[in-house]
Amino acid sequence: MKKGFATVAQLNAFDEIIDARSPAEFAEDRIPGAISCPVLDNEQRAIVGTIYKQQSAFEARRIGAAMVAENIAHHLKTRFQDKPKSWRPLVYCWRGGQRSGSFVTWLRLIGWDACQLEGGYKNWRRMVVTELETLPKRFDLRVICGATGSGKTRILEALNALGAQVLDLEDLAAHKGSVLGALPDRPQPTQKSFETELFRTLHGFDPARPVYVEAESRKIGRIQLPDAMVEHMRASPCVAIDATRGARLEFLVRDYAYLGADVDELQQKIGFLKGLQSNETLERWKDLAARRELYTLFAEFIDLHYDPLYHRSQNRNFAGFSDAPTLPSDDLSPAGIRDLAERILTTHR
Template sequence: MEQKLTARPDTSDYRALLAQATPLIDVRAPVEFTQGALPAALNLPLMNNEERAAVGTCYKQQGQQAALALGHRLVQGETREQRLAAWKAACLRHPQGYLYCARGGLRSHIVQQWLKESGVDYPLVIGGYKALRQAAADAIDALARRPLVLVGGCTGSGKTLLVREMATGVDLEALARHRGSSFGRTLTAQLSQASFENCLAGDLLAREAVWQTLPSPFWVLEDEGRTIGANHLPAALREQMACSPVAVVEEPFERRLERLGQEYFVAMQQAWCEAYGEEAGWREFGDYLHQGLYAIRRRLGLQRFAALADIQAQALSRHQQTGRHEAHFDWLIPLLKEYYDPMYRYQLEKKSANIVFRGDYAQVKAWLAERYGG
């Protein structure tokens, strides 16, 4: 017996869709989805990129009716049945979801009608992606201007872990899929700027309910630059961060090394090998390390870069042969002491008037919990 869905009305409650990460069926073309999408959206297009381009050209040259007729000719027969089957399956997997197109117009209504004719009554997002995108931008503009405190500290201090432990902590690096440094790339490709902002809006809205319960609520964020990899922070957030108090985590150098070794050498090597297999995984891991160093070669000076690259290559070989990652410290320690630590201390000095607390990881965590209710 075919599963039936309870009929629900179309919606314009954009903030709820973002805050609850409601499952969404995006029927726009893949190129549109890549340019900007919602966190919980699944791309099942009515038309692929080539079909959409052909219909768009027809619309410009011959008008809406001709374009609509062409669209129906392109998506018919087996093609239509395959796409309809995919939509139906997604609807049944996500009975509380919605579908949307660019502006809540023809494409989403066509898909909705075809679904209804096949026995599936599924609601759409009024105004489509454009309305959701505007709601996300408005949410960031409003919520990012609320009070916040930054967690600062040199690389390996545990800033990201600390942010994640706070009830109102917003992990910008997780949202950006990048750890912020030249070695910040992860196995998951970064999203477009619009998609990153949509994810940020959803995260802020999801934590707003917690915010309301705290006695002295503040967002807790890591002290970041203007960009995280290829994504830049929205203007409202940058402006608020620039004048916000900073709590600095000051960890012993050996503890920082231990964290960095586990995160960048142990975890990353395992992740690459799990994704690509043992042989290719080690090769990809080595490329990742080399590219991270190569990206800052001019700042290091080409002679110093060449020396560290040689040490890195030898360390990678020993790591692969012995299974022990400590050889990487031979190039990581000078990189921290000669480049990353001086750079961050210089940046932090420019914010010295905003520093309100210093301590180790446990002390900063306790201070945040007591002072900000996080």
């Protein structure tokens, strides 16, 4: 390896990881733990790109260099002026080219042992995609199944509190998975960012211990699960939560109570079911939403949408479902959820 360069395998050898790309690139995805110190902001990057295409590479570099020098000077004066001589940062850009190279040159001239990530973010992204083709299969997954409203995500949270290893895919995807599943206070991440977090989370698990995960379809909202993740989940042992309809209804009304605050959004989500339900049913549901009658609305969701969908898909998709131990419950309160988690750990270690 050339002096001043490092590979993705050496990330942990540095005191700080600096992302020199634009804020928009950083927002889409980044190496975990990296800080954003762009050498060109979003507007500047667009300007330089336009000059490159419409005028010449020389003119783009001439104008871009002045912008880069000014931005690096700003970072040196604000972010790094108190760093000791022993500080060792790693800098990356998209391909490990001029943006990170310029930054590293100045850092090394000052006297810091700065390095440039070989291949940049592109190499990191390639590694994540390649690893996710095999990484999920290294773990002993235990899949929590159950109809919508069975409290599966809350059960995962309780299992985590009891010390079990838990992979909460819906939390990583910031979505509950159903047509009503968008969260009120968290937008979904980008696909790349989700995959980076999945990669990071899986690497934090002990392969010698089971990992509990909720049964999911291939998509959670607009996030696509990696094929290897889906295939391994569907081939893994299951545990089935058999909660009563009444317990599920009470749970759904509590868990989705925030939907009553924005009638227009709730009606819009109901509209996404067009083609799956009759127009008459959808209009009735929109009317229930307008009157904030969530109890009646969710009761109809269970009977006409959630349960028929569950019974069509679960037996077919998960090979271990037919042999899964079944845990009945008529209580999905926090205490009832904890009891289910304890029973899972007792019967399904």
